[in-house]
Amino acid sequence: MVEIQQRPDPDKQRALPRYAAALWLQLNCPVTVLVFSPEARTAVWAAKPIPTSLPGYTLTCQVMGPDHIPLITDPAEAAAQPELSALSVMNHGEHAKVVEAFVAALQHLPAEHAPHYYEYAYRMASQAARHLMEALMESTVWPVYSPFAKMHYGKGLQAGRAEGEARAVLTILEARGIPVSEDDRAFIMECTDLERLDEWARRAVTATSAADLFTE
Structure with a gap:
């Protein structure tokens, strides 16, 4: 795939x-x-x-x-087909009803599965759809606002942002033709500190080697 x-x-x-x-x-x-x-x-x-x-x-x-992907706007249908609903968010996330149905469906999925669907859909979604997903998670009137949502979705969102920042660092280095060892690549991808990743991204713009990112 x-x-x-x-x-x-x-x-x-x-x-x-x-x-x-x-x-x-x-x-x-x-x-x-x-x-x-x-x-x-x-x-x-x-x-x-x-x-x-x-x-x-x-x-x-x-x-x-x-x-090829339908607009899934019915929470019951989204819960019955969470994989297809996640793809619907990726392809049609500009429609608020699609995102709302997907988020509402998550409360009906097993606790160990819901965060994975959320993180996958979030990673694939457009920026506009991501903002809507975040807003729904933070809303005090949305039905999935719960200790489960705050604990699991918050962690997933943080992890997704860290992964995106790490990939941005590697992309900048690659675009500038700077080689990155497997150890350095793994070190960057495993970092979850957003402030540190942001600093690495800034350094990657002028770095002459991957080691320049980590120099204090």
Whole structure:
């Protein structure tokens, strides 16, 4: 499964057949690449056959875009199909009823599962949908405002923000051509201190090596 949340990237498209071929060699079984995209234009692009240099090998991905995911606005339906509801948030989060149905459905899911659905939907959602999810969690009149919501969703939100900041640090370094060792990469991704991650991001703009991020 591949998530594509940005505009079409020819380099990413050329990489997909290599990923599929490598997985096929590793598992020795047929491989299907499933692409999720919240943008219709990107979904159309991802569905196009991808020719390769291997004779007779053309990869055609299976694509799930906005036109393939329904708008789920009924909390009961969202609770019955939480996976589809999370995808509906990703593709149609600009509709408040979609987000409201998803958040309301979380109170009916097992306590050990609800935070995972919330975190996954939050990570995939647009910025506008994220703001609405946060507002619903903080509302004193919303039915899922509870010790469970405050404890679990708050932790998930903090973890999601930290992961996003960590990835931003790595993206800046990558864009500037600065190599990052596996140990440094793991250290950055494991950090949950938002202030420290913000400082690392600022340093990454002018750093000459990954070590410059950690210099006090």
